Amino acid sequence: MxxxxxxxxxxxxxxxxxxxxxxxxxxxxxxxxxxxxxxxxxxxxxxxxxxxxxxxxxxxxxxxxxxxxxxxxxxxxxxxxxxxxxxxxxxxxxxxxxxxxxxxxxxxxxxxxxxxxxxxxxxxxxxxxxxxxxxxxxxxxxxxxxxxxxxxxxxxxxxxxxxxxxxxxxxxxxxxxxxxxxxxxxxxxxxxxxxxxxxxxxxxxxxxxxxxRALLSPNEKKRIHAAREFLVRDLAAPPTLNTLANFFCLSRNKLQIGFRELHGSSVFAYLREYKMQRARQLFDQTEMNVSQVAWEVGYTNVSQFTKAYKKRFGVLPKHYRKSVLDCHVPELPSVQLASI
Missing domain, CATH: 2.60.120.10 (Jelly Rolls)
Known part of the structure; x- marks a missing residue:
């Protein structure tokens, strides 16, 4: 009720x-x-x-x-x-x-x-x-x-x-x-x-x-969505483009076209952005340090992670992490419906 x-x-x-x-x-x-x-x-x-x-x-x-x-x-x-x-x-x-x-x-x-x-x-x-x-x-x-x-x-x-x-x-x-x-x-x-x-x-x-171009068929869309899930399953060891295409019975060209149509970017541009956004979420939601976050999103070289993060967000990850830890995060405003 x-x-x-x-x-x-x-x-x-x-x-x-x-x-x-x-x-x-x-x-x-x-x-x-x-x-x-x-x-x-x-x-x-x-x-x-x-x-x-x-x-x-x-x-x-x-x-x-x-x-x-x-x-x-x-x-x-x-x-x-x-x-x-x-x-x-x-x-x-x-x-x-x-x-x-x-x-x-x-x-x-x-x-x-x-x-x-x-x-x-x-x-x-x-x-x-x-x-x-x-x-x-x-x-x-x-x-x-x-x-x-x-x-x-x-x-x-x-x-x-x-x-x-x-x-x-x-x-x-x-x-x-x-x-x-x-x-x-x-x-x-x-x-x-x-x-x-x-x-x-x-x-x-x-x-x-x-x-x-012609729209993707429903079956191709389903396979490309599945390919996206497979791509980000293991950030430390993502599949190659050939492996991803072959596994889901798609040509490399069809896979790239499908990613651009359904996800707005090429396969590995999507993966890079996913890693960066995942890293930012980890800084926001956990107390993990820079090295731990780098490893979590698939970077074995912390310097490469730092360079990629600064290029994407314009700030060093250690500085972003410090700003998050220094700030209190309030709750959403309580304009709410309570119990259904």
Whole structure:
């Protein structure tokens, strides 16, 4: 049964979430949940949803204003049933997936699996606000998305992709509230804009790929996603390009094309970025020293790791580590839904 904190009734919430009726819903059970919403600017919001279902559950939701949603699945898995013809009205998402959606007067059903915590971060922006932020860059947007931002059309839109290491690390930083002593709202607004920029960049890259070559087949996409998992499984001894291609029955060229289309970079550019973002997360989340982090992400030579880290982030890893240890990391603001 869904229980909301009464004090939230005074807040202007973006979403109304409630349990589906038992008939034909697939069942509902108790859920522990936290909903946090931050109003960053007129027409720009950030929201954080964490659900821990104690049994398979189905929730209905309704979004109040028409807005463009930039969503990031941090953990867990969910299935959306939407009142739209886009993607057949069914959108499945797992951890590591990001998407851009626009559904005027959006209503839908969200199904969450038993015992698997769901963690979702959203940046919400009205088309009018995004149009002002894009300025002259709006002309470079894919036509189907640009017309929505301009307000010329009001149809449904959905695009999703796998998060690359930079996008995933940025979303994790925001979800976990890692402000490192910085002004909270200024930090969150800057990160929200960064997430929007990264996602729109991926959308533009996908559009360019469609114009240059035929889309990958569903089977090829599945194998390339599996290749990505295999690539980062052992950072100390990653496979060669030939080994990776042969193992998943792909040509080297098809593997590289697929990585660029699905993950936004070449195979080993992806691996380098993954190592750097993983290193930064270890500094943020543990007390490991520079040598330990270097070894953890596959560097046997600490000097090479230091050089690579400074080139990527513009700071020596020992200095970054010291700044993290010196700063208190506060909790996210408690604008929340308590118990479901």
């Amino acid at each position: 869904l229980q909301c904190v009464k004090e939230l009734k005074r807040e202007k919430r973006l979403y109304d979430i409630h349990p589906a009726t038992q008939t034909g819903s697939g069942g509902n059970g108790d859920i522990t949940a936290a909903w946090q919403q931050v109003d960053l600017h007129d027409g720009l919001w950030l929201s954080r949803l964490e659900l821990v279902p104690h049994s398979a559950s189905t929730l209905c939701y309704h979004k109040q204003p028409a807005m463009i949603d930039f969503g990031f699945i941090i953990g867990g898995q969910l299935n959306h049933k939407l009142k739209t013809n886009v993607m057949g009205g069914q959108v499945a998402a797992t951890a590591g997936t990001a998407g851009i959606g626009y559904f005027p007067g959006r209503e839908g059903v969200m199904q969450v699996r038993n015992g698997r915590p769901l963690k979702v971060l959203h940046v919400h922006v009205t088309p009018e606000r995004l149009s002002r932020m894009l300025g002259a860059d709006i002309g470079a947007m894919p036509a189907s998305f640009r017309l929505i931002v301009e307000g010329t059309v009001n149809h449904d839109f959905m695009s999703k992709c796998a998060m690359d290491p930079l996008l995933q690390a940025t979303a994790l930083d925001v979800f976990n509230g890692r402000y490192h002593g910085r002004p909270q709202y200024l930090y969150l607004e800057a990160k929200a804009l960064e997430l929007i920029s990264l996602q729109i960049g991926r959308l533009m890259s996908q559009e360019a790929s469609r114009k240059k």
